[in-house]
Amino acid sequence: MKADRDLLGSSAALQASRVQEWRGKVEDKVADRIAVWIAGVAILASSLQVSQCVSDPHQPMKSLVTQSDVDAAAASREQMVKNQLEYRGVRDPRVLKAMRKVPRDKFVPPEYRDRAYDDGALPIGYDQTISQPYIVAFMTEALQLSGKERVLEIGTGSGYQAAVLAELVPEVYSVELIEPLARRAEKTLSELGYTNFKIKVGNGYEGWSAHAPYDAIMVTAAPADIPPVLIDQLGMNGRMILPVGTGTQDLILVKKTPGGIVKKDLLPVRFVPMLNQDRHKDD
Ligand code: SAH
Numbered sequence: 001m002k003a004d005r006d007l008l009g010s011s012a013a014l015q016a017s018r019v020q021e022w023r024g025k026v027e028d029k030v031a032d033r034i035a036v037w038i039a040g041v042a043i044l045a046s047s048l049q050v051s052q053c054v055s056d057p058h059q060p061m062k063s064l065v066t067q068s069d070v071d072a073a074a075a076s077r078e079q080m081v082k083n084q085l086e087y088r089g090v091r092d093p094r095v096l097k098a099m100r101k102v103p104r105d106k107f108v109p110p111e112y113r114d115r116a117y118d119d120g121a122l123p124i125g126y127d128q129t130i131s132q133p134y135i136v137a138f139m140t141e142a143l144q145l146s147g148k149e150r151v152l153e154i155g156t157g158s159g160y161q162a163a164v165l166a167e168l169v170p171e172v173y174s175v176e177l178i179e180p181l182a183r184r185a186e187k188t189l190s191e192l193g194y195t196n197f198k199i200k201v202g203n204g205y206e207g208w209s210a211h212a213p214y215d216a217i218m219v220t221a222a223p224a225d226i227p228p229v230l231i232d233q234l235g236m237n238g239r240m241i242l243p244v245g246t247g248t249q250d251l252i253l254v255k256k257t258p259g260g261i262v263k264k265d266l267l268p269v270r271f272v273p274m275l276n277q278d279r280h281k282d283d
Contacts, residue, residue: 073105076117080104084119085137092141098167099137104130107160107188126178128272130158131220135269137164139218139241142253142266145169149215152233154204154242155274159185161220162197172197173211175204177275204274207233214238221274222249231261243271 081100090096105116107130112122121129140161145151149169153162156176162185165172176182179201186199200208204219205227213235219227219242226244234240234256243249251267 073103080117080133084134088134090137090141094147094168095137095141098164099133101167102160102163103192104133104160106192107158124158124181126181128157128178128181130160136161139251140164140168142241143216143218143239145216150211152208152214152217153220155220156182156185156199157220159189161218163189163192163194166194166197170196173208174199175202175208177203205229205276209233216240219243219274220271222271223274226254231256243269
């Protein structure tokens, strides 16, 4: 055993002296440069491999999404949560987790994708907008969702708010007046793997009676007054949040209590108007 170790020891010493000899012949700087170059090639090769893994060879490829795109979106979301939400006082950990998770970049038109995590609303076509992330988080937090609720949203739009709700509760129902928006939102949510939502093309002033009563209702377009049908479809102890008014609006939290309806004025806001077109009835 000891002899083996000695042998090993001496051959290692011999190798070391040979390396020393070799290093003596080659300029140190050149050797270092070669090492850096080899490391660079290795990193490039591994990053190419990662981005290839992301695209499924069996699917027709619409646009190449690389691992670095995915990482960049996650990093932008993290910044958005810190700088826009936490900084302004959103605290509910479940809401923050949902906002960290839902890829807003998948809900905006391709030409706005690089602005998906900016601090504002963005156009989604048909004169409509996806709401500012802070407003989405603020309104969601105000509903105080514990995780068991059935929630109605009026104004599906891009489906982003519905996705945030779908992260938090088992049942989300959403009503949208403009059919192509409803269809696109449905597709986006399904492609992202959500199964706990239903979208209906219809007039939000009528709510969605088939699944009432709701534990919570969120309206993301502004009516001039609180629609009475939505109060009817709210369950006892239910909460509803909605912008109310014409021009500038107030974000109002409505609670249905055994003693009656309680309203609280939370924030001045600016939403697109809730249109009063009659486009029903398929429930
Ligand atoms: N929550 C959406 C943004 C809403 S924008 C999102 O996350 O992207 C407001 C939406 O309300 C628009 O899509 C608009 O078409 C819809 N809307 C306006 N009036 C409506 C009505 N009466 N009933 C249902 N949807 C309505």
